[in-house]
Amino acid sequence: MTSPRPCSAFAHPNIALVKYWGNRDDALRLPANGSISVNLAGLETRTRVTWDERRVTGEDIFTLNGSPVSGSGLKRVSEFLDLVRHMAGFDFRADVVSANNFPTGAGIASSASAFGALALAATHAAGLDLAEADLSRLARRGSGSACRSVPGGFVEWLAGSGDMDSFAVSLAPPEHWPLVDCLAIVSSEHKPTGSTEGHTLAPTSILQSARVADAEHRLDACRTAIRQRDFQSLADGIELDSNLMHAVMMTSSPPLFYWLETSLSVMRTVVEWRRKGLPAAYTMDAGPNIHVICEADSAAEAARLLAGIPGVREVRQAGVGGPARLAAPD
Amino acid sequence: MTSPRPCSAFAHPNIALVKYWGNRDDALRLPANGSISVNLAGLETRTRVTWDERRVTGEDIFTLNGSPVSGSGLKRVSEFLDLVRHMAGFDFRADVVSANNFPTGAGIASSASAFGALALAATHAAGLDLAEADLSRLARRGSGSACRSVPGGFVEWLAGSGDMDSFAVSLAPPEHWPLVDCLAIVSSEHKPTGSTEGHTLAPTSILQSARVADAEHRLDACRTAIRQRDFQSLADGIELDSNLMHAVMMTSSPPLFYWLETSLSVMRTVVEWRRKGLPAAYTMDAGPNIHVICEADSAAEAARLLAGIPGVREVRQAGVGGPARLAAPD
Numbered sequence: 001m002t003s004p005r006p007c008s009a010f011a012h013p014n015i016a017l018v019k020y021w022g023n024r025d026d027a028l029r030l031p032a033n034g035s036i037s038v039n040l041a042g043l044e045t046r047t048r049v050t051w052d053e054r055r056v057t058g059e060d061i062f063t064l065n066g067s068p069v070s071g072s073g074l075k076r077v078s079e080f081l082d083l084v085r086h087m088a089g090f091d092f093r094a095d096v097v098s099a100n101n102f103p104t105g106a107g108i109a110s111s112a113s114a115f116g117a118l119a120l121a122a123t124h125a126a127g128l129d130l131a132e133a134d135l136s137r138l139a140r141r142g143s144g145s146a147c148r149s150v151p152g153g154f155v156e157w158l159a160g161s162g163d164m165d166s167f168a169v170s171l172a173p174p175e176h177w178p179l180v181d182c183l184a185i186v187s188s189e190h191k192p193t194g195s196t197e198g199h200t201l202a203p204t205s206i207l208q209s210a211r212v213a214d215a216e217h218r219l220d221a222c223r224t225a226i227r228q229r230d231f232q233s234l235a236d237g238i239e240l241d242s243n244l245m246h247a248v249m250m251t252s253s254p255p256l257f258y259w260l261e262t263s264l265s266v267m268r269t270v271v272e273w274r275r276k277g278l279p280a281a282y283t284m285d286a287g288p289n290i291h292v293i294c295e296a297d298s299a300a301e302a303a304r305l306l307a308g309i310p311g312v313r314e315v316r317q318a319g320v321g322g323p324a325r326l327a328a329p330d
Numbered sequence: 331m332t333s334p335r336p337c338s339a340f341a342h343p344n345i346a347l348v349k350y351w352g353n354r355d356d357a358l359r360l361p362a363n364g365s366i367s368v369n370l371a372g373l374e375t376r377t378r379v380t381w382d383e384r385r386v387t388g389e390d391i392f393t394l395n396g397s398p399v400s401g402s403g404l405k406r407v408s409e410f411l412d413l414v415r416h417m418a419g420f421d422f423r424a425d426v427v428s429a430n431n432f433p434t435g436a437g438i439a440s441s442a443s444a445f446g447a448l449a450l451a452a453t454h455a456a457g458l459d460l461a462e463a464d465l466s467r468l469a470r471r472g473s474g475s476a477c478r479s480v481p482g483g484f485v486e487w488l489a490g491s492g493d494m495d496s497f498a499v500s501l502a503p504p505e506h507w508p509l510v511d512c513l514a515i516v517s518s519e520h521k522p523t524g525s526t527e528g529h530t531l532a533p534t535s536i537l538q539s540a541r542v543a544d545a546e547h548r549l550d551a552c553r554t555a556i557r558q559r560d561f562q563s564l565a566d567g568i569e570l571d572s573n574l575m576h577a578v579m580m581t582s583s584p585p586l587f588y589w590l591e592t593s594l595s596v597m598r599t600v601v602e603w604r605r606k607g608l609p610a611a612y613t614m615d616a617g618p619n620i621h622v623i624c625e626a627d628s629a630a631e632a633a634r635l636l637a638g639i640p641g642v643r644e645v646r647q648a649g650v651g652g653p654a655r656l657a658a659p660d
Contacts, residue, residue, distance in 0.1 A: 207577060210540040243585060247537060247577030255573060257598060261591035268587065 007125035008048040008327035011116030011149045012039040013108050015181055015283065015291045017238045018215070018222050019245040020144055020157065022202025029144040030166050032202065033215035034159040036222045037148045039321035040181055041174065045113035046327065047098040049121040056091040063097045065104060080115065080142040081122060087138075088126035096122075102316075108183065109195070109285060115142030116149030116324045124326060135324070136167035144199070152323035154226050156219070174320035177229045180299035182280075182292040184306045185314040186262040193256050195286045201252040208252075211244045231295055235274060235281030238293065239267075242283040249286070260288040262311030269309060278302065337455035338378040338657035341446030341479045342369040343438050345511055345613065345621045347568045348552050349575040350474055350487065352532025352542070359474040360496050362532065363545035364489040366552045367478045369651035370511055371504065375443035376657065377428040379451040386421040393427045395434065410445065410472040411452060417468075418456035426452075432646075438513065439525070439615060445472030446479030446654045454656060465654070466497035474529070482653035484556050486549070504650035507559045510629035512610075512622040514636045515644040516592040523586050525616045528579065535582040541574045561625055565604060565611030568623065569597075572613040579616070590618040592641030599639060608632065 014037040022032035060078045062069045069077070081094050096118065102108050119139040123130050130138065132151055140147035140157075148155045151170035154177070160166030193201075202208045218241050225234035249256040263284060270282045270292055279295040280302045294302045296319075303315045344367040352362035390408045392399045399407070411424050426448065432438050449469040453460050460468065462481055470477035470487075478485045481500035484507070490496030523531075532538045548571050555564035579586040593614060600612045600622055609625040610632045624632045626649075633645045 206540050206544045207537045207574070210536050214536045240581060240583075240585070243580045244537070247581055250573045251570060251577055253570075255570070257594075259594060261594050264587075264589060264591050264594055 005125060005127075006048060006050040007121050007329075008046060009117045009120035009124065009324060010044045010046050010327060011113045011120065011146075011324035012041065012044050012321035013102075013110060013113040014039045014145065014148045014155065015293075016145065016148075016285065017234070017283065017293070018218050018241050019285075021199065021245045021248060022208055022212070023144070023199050024159075026200055028163050028166075029140050030162065031144055031157065031159050032208070032212045034219050035145075035148070035157045036171070036219060036226075037145070037155050037157075038179065038181070039149060039152060039155065039174070039323070040108070040318035041321035042318050043100075043102045043108060043113070043316075043321075045098060045100050045110060045117045047096065047114070047117035047121045049118070049125040050095040051090070051092040051125055052095060053092055055093040058093060060093050061095045065099050076142070077118070080118065083138060083141055084122045084126055084128075087123070088128060090126070094122065109145070109287070111143035111195070112145040112149045115139045115146030118142060119146070119150070120324045120326065132323070133167045133169070136169075137163065140166060143195075145195075150324045153320055156223070170323070171223060171226060174322055177226065177320070178296040179320055180294045180296055181318045182294055182299055182303045182306055183316045183318065184266050184290045184292060184309070184312045185316065186260055186266075186288045186290065186311055187313050192258055192287050198249065198256055198286050201254070201256065202248055204253040205248045205251040208248045211248055231279045231281075234293070235279070238281050238283045239271070246284065256286075258284065258286055258288060260311075262309065263288050263290055265309055265311060266290040266292070266306065269305075273302070273305065335455060335457075336378060336380040337451050337659075338376060339447045339450035339454065339654060340374045340376050340657060341443045341450065341476075341654035342371065342374050342651035343432075343440060343443040344369045344475065344478045344485065345623075346475065346478075346615065347564070347613065347623070348545070348548050348571050349615075351529065351575045351578060352538055353474070353529050354489075356530055358493050358496075359470050360492065361474055361487065361489050362538070362542045364549050365475075365478070365487045366501070366549060366556075367475070367485050367487070368509065368511070369479060369482060369485065369504070369653075370438070370648035371651035372648050373430075373432045373438060373443070373651075375428060375430050375440060375447045377426065377444070377447035377451045379448070379455040380425040381420070381422040381455055382425060383422055385423040388423055390423050391425045395429050406472070407448070410448065413468060413471055414452045414456055414458075417453070418458060420456070424452065439475070439617070441473035441525070442475040442479045445469045445476035448472060449476070449480070450654045450656065462653070463497045463499070466499075467493065470496060473526075480654045483650055486553070500653070501553060501556060504652055507556065507650070508626040509650055510624050510626055511648045512624055512629055512633045512636055513646045513648065514596050514620045514622060514639070514642045515646065516590055516596075516618045516620065516641055517643050522588055522617055528586055528616050531582040531584070531586065532578055535578045537581050538578045541578055561609045561611075564623070565609070568611050568613045569601070576614065586616075588614065588616055588618055590641075592639065593618050593620055595639055595641060596620040596622070596636065599635075603632070603635065
């Protein structure tokens with residue numbers, strides 16, 4: 001093993017086209033069903049990890065966007081670092097400095113890019129050189145969807161049969177199909193239930209098992225639509241899949257409603273646009289913002305139209321991003 | 331058989347607490363699952379039927395709210411009258427005059443009260459005196475939920491095994507539990523898909539079979555809540571059941587979205603009220619308006635609060651209504 005050294009890595013957040021909702025195993029974050037996503041170019045988390053050879057007891061240090069993090073946020077990072085310590089065979093404490101180039105609370109889930117970047121930086125700083133699949137498996141332990149931020153472009157998370165074969169692989173590189181995610185950010189006053197807690201509620205909906213049982217069919221259709229660059233099929237598939245996930249959420253116990261009034265306006269409007277010929281389709285995660293997936297030629301028009309919908313605060317555009325990557329040494 | 335004579339009857343619309351959505355048999359309107367409803371007092375359809383012994387060919391005459399109806403509206407009524415003609419053993423054409431005491435398009439489904447009143451008036455005018463169950467079976471053929479407008483108070487439609495045992499029965503009279511339906515009417519610019527067409531789409535959702543498979547459990551819980559006058563249990567049950575139906579609608583092919591922005595506001599607000607101690611619960615049918623079911627003591631307060639929610643155009647209150655009934659002879 002080489003000596004521990006500081007190391008920085010980047011990872012993009014991703015948006016799921018076929019959703020992950022609910023686990024077969026909450027502790028290992030083994031998903032109820034496979035999922036497909038695209039990484040979001042231009043948006044990223046940068047994370048620097050330094051293992052401190054002088055400290056083998058006490059707490060890790062975690063700084064996020066310039067502020068020290070303690071409590072449950074630190075605990076989640078430290079438990080993840082324990083996995084890396086176990087792999088590396090040392091007990092060193094870490095100094096983790098992480099920052100997103102997109103604002104927190106801007107409607108972009110940051111746990112995927114956070115644990116994607118942390119997995120790469122922490123292992124590399126420990127002198128470990130993991131294969132992509134193993135890095136993806138590791139990132140999964142921090143946040144399920146983080147495993148999809150490790151490979152590049154269009155990505156499928158294989159549900160697998162256990163910890164060893166539940167990881168993400170690239171289906172196609174970013175340049176295969178230059179889609180654009182126009183993210184409509186909606187004002188929100190209420191703090192939604194976090195994904196980690198939400199996943200544990202999925203089995204309380206009587207609809208979850210039907211959603212999961214049909215997943216292979218939706219994954220097949222999505223893979224085919226990506227391979228053939230068939231936007232209409234992709235659009236029908238991702239809207240249905242988003243609706244299915246929210247159907248499960250709304251019928252869990254307690255029910256989870258992530259939609260706000262403007263979310264509903266945007267969904268209805270996007271369907272109407274597509275009927276009139278604009279290639280755009282919506283998908284929503286566990287929050288009120290709406291991701292509108294467009295073909296590249298239509299993104300500027302879609303973004304302009306979205307910005308005009310009452311209640312839409314801001315529209316961000318992101319192309320298809322590459323894999324998690326190391327930064328040049330400091 | 332006595333000689334045909336003019337006859338008038340009244341029936342109330344009803345609001346389902348456990349929903350009917352999807353048929354096992356579309357032609358016979360045999361439902362995928364049983365349902366429970368309450369009749370809505372004060373709102374009613376009055377229908378007068380005169381069999382014309384001089385006419386055994388040609389069209390029936392149907393006047394609704396003062397205007398003659400032709401086309402598909404007349405066809406639906408005539409096909410229903412064919413069932414009565416068959417039972418009565420004659421071919422006389424009918425003159426049907428029907429009126430609602432609530433405005434069309436005010437968000438109250440009128441087909442239940444319409445076919446409830448028509449079934450009673452048409453059979454009685456033909457000299458037939460049907461038992462309640464047979465009248466309910468007959469009304470079902472015109473509009474599924476109409477079978478629930480025949481008995482009084484709290485009503486269960488037994489799914490049954492076929493035409494003979496699929497009818498509604500009263501679970502409790504209106505005075506058993508003086509609930510009030512505060513109907514929040516929401517502006518709507520778009521014409522939703524009609525229920526008859528919507529029911530045929532239910533099997534296209536992969537969630538419908540799970541919704542149907544669990545129906546007996548929800549019916550049990552609702553019956554128990556009614557028997558024990560347990561508002562909290564009723565509230566949880568009817569909101570879940572409404573969400574389940576809309577989950578199926580939103581994931582059918584094509585997807586049906588009946589919710590408007592204000593519907594979502596009202597749903598969220600009602601849940602919040604209940605958390606703060608106001609006994610109120612929402613349920614929505616195949617339209618954008620929201621029925622807020624309250625205990626009698628809270629109805630005035632709920633109606634006042636509902637009227638203050640932006641987008642709510644009007645609030646109507648209805649107690650629990652009695653059975654379909656004959657009017658005094660003209």
